[in-house]
Amino acid sequence: MIDDDELDPLALDPGFADRFERDPRRPACQLYLISPPAIDAGFRDRLAAALDAGPARAFQLRLKGIDDHAIAALAEPIQRLCADREVTFIVNDSVGLAKRLGADGVHLGQDDGDPRDARAMLGPQAQIGVTCHDSRHLAMEAGEAGADYVAFGAFYPTSTKDTRHTPEPSILGWWTTLFEPPCVAIGGITPANAPPLIAAGADFIAVSGAVWNDPQGDAAAMKAFAAVLGH
Numbered sequence: 754m755i756d757d758d759e760l761d762p763l764a765l766d767p768g769f770a771d772r773f774e775r776d777p778r779r780p781a782c783q784l785y786l787i788s789p790p791a792i793d794a795g796f797r798d799r800l801a802a803a804l805d806a807g808p809a810r811a812f813q814l815r816l817k818g819i820d821d822h823a824i825a826a827l828a829e830p831i832q833r834l835c836a837d838r839e840v841t842f843i844v845n846d847s848v849g850l851a852k853r854l855g856a857d858g859v860h861l862g863q864d865d866g867d868p869r870d871a872r873a874m875l876g877p878q879a880q881i882g883v884t885c886h887d888s889r890h891l892a893m894e895a896g897e898a899g900a901d902y903v904a905f906g907a908f909y910p911t912s913t914k915d916t917r918h919t920p921e922p923s924i925l926g927w928w929t930t931l932f933e934p935p936c937v938a939i940g941g942i943t944p945a946n947a948p949p950l951i952a953a954g955a956d957f958i959a960v961s962g963a964v965w966n967d968p969q970g971d972a973a974a975m976k977a978f979a980a981v982l983g984h
């Protein structure tokens with residue numbers, strides 16, 4: 754295993770982050786919206802209103818504590834909404850559920866299975882994302898295994914998930930400088946703290962709590978993210 758420090762551009766070149774410039778051929782950073790961990794049948798309309806207020810390129814159904822049958826029942830109208838809005842519909846954790854639903858893709862954590870097996874089950878068009886925490890080594894492994902995107906985080910404190918890894922934003926620029934697949938920044942991202950991650954090279958910012966728990970409402974949060982992303 755390669756020691757991550759050996760791949761750290763800041764260790765090799767302390768000026769790396771200051772000199773980072775985004776490749777103009779890469780699309781601008783976009784929003785990857787993640788569901789709350791629990792929803793009810795009314796969530797479809799809530800999501801529609803949120804998407805009316807500000808754009809998202811992808812939506813991940815990330816439900817915890819319920820089985821795949823219950824998730825499938827909730828998923829159908831949400832998946833149809835995403836298809837109508839051309840929002841990529843990603844299922845969290847379960848390749849089997851992604852296959853059963855005909856989802857656009859699946860997000861895999863380090864304990865959620867091998868991207869190669871997911872590819873074999875879901876086919877060449879599927880979008881397969883992989884959690885890489887704060888690790889350049891895991892990201893390179895994910896890329897070699899055929900991941901369509903790599904996700905780094907948690908960049909900021911979050912109450913949505915217990916997290917143990919806190920990357921430096923420069924990992925985003927390192928990835929985009931060297932590799933083609935997009936990188937996703939996740940963890941406690943709000944409209945106020947997103948700009949350094951966007952400037953550091955994030956292709957997507959993945960957000961849950963800052964939208965669904967905003968005291969001003971989902972639409973206000975979506976508008977604020979749209980403004981930060983320049984939409």
Ligand SMILES: Cc1ncc(COP(=O)(O)OP(=O)(O)O)c(N)n1
Binds near residue numbers: 785860865904905959
């Ligand atoms: C875009 C994105 N990045 C990271 C995660 C986290 O996945 P995982 O580590 O499997 O943790 P859970 O989300 O399953 O609790 C994600 N879901 N999406």
Ligand SMILES: Cc1ncsc1CCOP(=O)(O)O
Binds near residue numbers: 906907916960
């Ligand atoms: C799923 C996940 N993986 C790392 S942090 C996190 C939580 C993202 O949610 P929030 O945007 O509410 O911090």
Ligand SMILES: [Mg+2]
Binds near residue numbers: 845
């Ligand atoms: Mg998971």
